[in-house]
Amino acid sequence: MSMTATTNTDTNTQVVAALETLLADSYALMAQTHLAHWNVEGPDFFQLHVAFQGQYEELFTAIDDIAEHLRTLEAYAPGGLNMLAGMSQVGSMERRLPAKDYVANLVEYHETLIANAKNGRTVSGEAGDTESEDLFIERLRIHNKTLWMLKSHLK
Template sequence: MKKDSTHPTELTDSLNQVLADSYALLSLTHLAHWNVEGQGFFALHTAFQTQYEELFTAVDEIAERVRALNAYAIGGLSRLAEVAQMEEFVSPLSQEDYVKKLIKANEKLLSDAVKCRDLAGNTDDAETEDLMINRVTLHQKTVWMLKSFLK
């Protein structure tokens, strides 16, 4: 029995929001990976690679969850960017600026993942809730690690 009368489309729309955010963040993190330079290059280059590779796997899992709920995953670069509404940046930037901008992007995704997690919980969709709990946990850790770099 559902806890409220939320229509399943609202949940799949929320999942598609997290999908778009994740795809946008993947692209921004990849850009930072390619173009970061300076004394902290090796650490950041490696960290960014770990992050974008994880995001690559995540977008597939999120899209497949949308499909499992009998909806369609959004796609196409312009559509994903339109939905994500994530601030893009252009290289070159300082290491600190890459990190600050990636913190902001991760926090945006984190906020949308929390909304999706809560919506899934309110509709008794434990599988989607579990997926979003994992996304929230990962992006909380990523934000903490990026913030630690700036100290």
């Protein structure tokens, strides 16, 4: 596919912006999952406490991969709580909730991240950036699976 230099630059900017959003959303979701891990109570404590730990640990690893992928695109990775919070649309929950409400809130946050990651998959595909597209596809697969598990718990 032939593109003008201008189009390439514009498209690359969109890919970088989408990766920055994915990084910020993932960091915000990790922090909310950690909060749920610490504070969940009730008869489902043991399974939810362990499940949330698996989720935030997976996110911690993924975040590093996303940031370092940005560096391979010669972009600089955003970091720090304040900067990332300002770049994410993922919400935040109260610290003390009924057990099911932690799960319901995390469902909403995964859905927010997924909607943004689908946009990232689209702009990467349109840019012909298959490595970024692959990263978005992999993250979508993992978030869709976690979403299924969280929703199944609520049924």
